[in-house]
Amino acid sequence: MRNKFDMQLERLNEQLTYMGELCEIAINKATKALQNGDMEQAKAVREADDEIDQMEKDIERLCLKLLLQQQPVARDLRQISAALKMITDMERIGDQASDIAEIIISARMTEAMDISRIGQMSEAAAKMVRDSVTAYVKKDLELSREVMASDDIVDEMFEENKRELVSFIAENKGGYGERAIDLIMVAKYLERIADHATNIAEWVEFSITGVHKGMETMKLKEN
Amino acid sequence: MRNKFDMQLERLNEQLTYMGELCEIAINKATKALQNGDMEQAKAVREADDEIDQMEKDIERLCLKLLLQQQPVARDLRQISAALKMITDMERIGDQASDIAEIIISARMTEAMDISRIGQMSEAAAKMVRDSVTAYVKKDLELSREVMASDDIVDEMFEENKRELVSFIAENKGGYGERAIDLIMVAKYLERIADHATNIAEWVEFSITGVHKGMETMKLKEN
Numbered sequence: 001m002r003n004k005f006d007m008q009l010e011r012l013n014e015q016l017t018y019m020g021e022l023c024e025i026a027i028n029k030a031t032k033a034l035q036n037g038d039m040e041q042a043k044a045v046r047e048a049d050d051e052i053d054q055m056e057k058d059i060e061r062l063c064l065k066l067l068l069q070q071q072p073v074a075r076d077l078r079q080i081s082a083a084l085k086m087i088t089d090m091e092r093i094g095d096q097a098s099d100i101a102e103i104i105i106s107a108r109m110t111e112a113m114d115i116s117r118i119g120q121m122s123e124a125a126a127k128m129v130r131d132s133v134t135a136y137v138k139k140d141l142e143l144s145r146e147v148m149a150s151d152d153i154v155d156e157m158f159e160e161n162k163r164e165l166v167s168f169i170a171e172n173k174g175g176y177g178e179r180a181i182d183l184i185m186v187a188k189y190l191e192r193i194a195d196h197a198t199n200i201a202e203w204v205e206f207s208i209t210g211v212h213k214g215m216e217t218m219k220l221k222e223n
Numbered sequence: 224m225r226n227k228f229d230m231q232l233e234r235l236n237e238q239l240t241y242m243g244e245l246c247e248i249a250i251n252k253a254t255k256a257l258q259n260g261d262m263e264q265a266k267a268v269r270e271a272d273d274e275i276d277q278m279e280k281d282i283e284r285l286c287l288k289l290l291l292q293q294q295p296v297a298r299d300l301r302q303i304s305a306a307l308k309m310i311t312d313m314e315r316i317g318d319q320a321s322d323i324a325e326i327i328i329s330a331r332m333t334e335a336m337d338i339s340r341i342g343q344m345s346e347a348a349a350k351m352v353r354d355s356v357t358a359y360v361k362k363d364l365e366l367s368r369e370v371m372a373s374d375d376i377v378d379e380m381f382e383e384n385k386r387e388l389v390s391f392i393a394e395n396k397g398g399y400g401e402r403a404i405d406l407i408m409v410a411k412y413l414e415r416i417a418d419h420a421t422n423i424a425e426w427v428e429f430s431i432t433g434v435h436k437g438m439e440t441m442k443l444k445e446n
Contacts, residue, residue: 185408
């Protein structure tokens with residue numbers, strides 16, 4: 001029979017998975033809203049962000065309870081500390097999906113747009129979020145490292161988007177330029193979402209191995 | 224002699240003022256880092272963001288304690304609820320200053336840049352943050368409405384920046400285009416900071432009058 005602590009850890013995993021799913025849905029909805037010029041869907045993203053904020057508070061409360069009541073050590077302690085850090089990144093992902101929705105609403109992008117490149121970035125970023133949380137729950141070090149490696153790919157996609165945009169504006173002598181810049185903002189937010197998924201993956205690595213990328217850097221500085 | 228509750232409210236005001244100052248400093252530092260190509264200062268903004276995150280948690284705890292222990296009503300209740308909402312916006316302001324710093328660091332903007340227009344936006348946004356918090360502490364309805372009015376000015380500054388950038392890229396046939404886009408991202412974050420200052424001002428109005436802009440909208444929808 002499992003003890004109470006194990007059951008609470010299981011509950012923590014479920015909540016983190018659910019929060020991760022909410023983030024993924026928010027990213028997908030924001031991208032679809034852009035694709036279809038759908039204002040209602042864009043507004044729904046902002047509401048999803050409120051639920052993500054609430055999840056952050058609930059999970060934080062659960063983690064603090066676990067830390068205080070169970071006084072965990074070693075790997076259990078790392079697992080809970082990692083969760084506490086991960087939810088901050090997930091909350092930011094929700095904010096950034098909401099920022100994308102804000103651009104769609106304030107720029108009144110009511111017509112459907114061809115955003116194949118941004119669609120690719122969005123899919124890649126959403127996958128990174130999903131994989132980083134799965135890696136945590138399944139203690140899958142390999143998967144967490146795949147997420148970290150994907151960050152470079154998304155960064156490159158963003159740079160490519162930026163170069164294309166610059167050529168587009170130059171070739172069109174400024175025509176549609178402002179709309180193009182709204183799109184590159186969306187790409188920027190997706191690139192930031194990928195950064196946060198990478199942070200999550202780094203905390204997963206810490207929870208499994210006890211070593212965090214940031215710590216190594218600190219160590220290097222001390223030497 | 225003042226009672227304990229008044230002293231705790233006074234403490235809340237002090238903490239909010241301090242958190243507002245941290246936000247203002249973060250905005251100013253990020254702008255200076257951009258102006259001088261100063262990586263160390265850009266890194267300091269990210270550290271300031273950690274302190275802002277911590278302040279949010281401290282103030283939240285104080286507000287919850289006040290709500291539970293003192294069971295305030297009417298204006299006192301509104302004042303504390305408004306504080307709880309305001310800190311969420313201030314925390315986002317810290318994030319956005321940190322995002323500006325991130326652009327400076329990742330784009331390796333080591334040389335000094337002429338950013339007079341962005342400098343103006345930054346000053347306007349920082350003033351809005353300062354004024355919104357002052358309006359709360361001094362219960363100054365007039366000042367909170369000035370902040371709301373300033374939002375349109377900052378929005379217009381951003382649109383102007385965007386138009387200029389599009390012309391710049393078109394005229395230079397794409398030369399320096401990527402750097403120009405990094406700058407417009409910074410402008411976008413400043414525009415979002417002004418949005419959050421406006422949110423704060425709206426909560427100040429609520430704490431004084433009991434009416435919040437969002438509520439009016441809801442009321443309109445119900446009719």
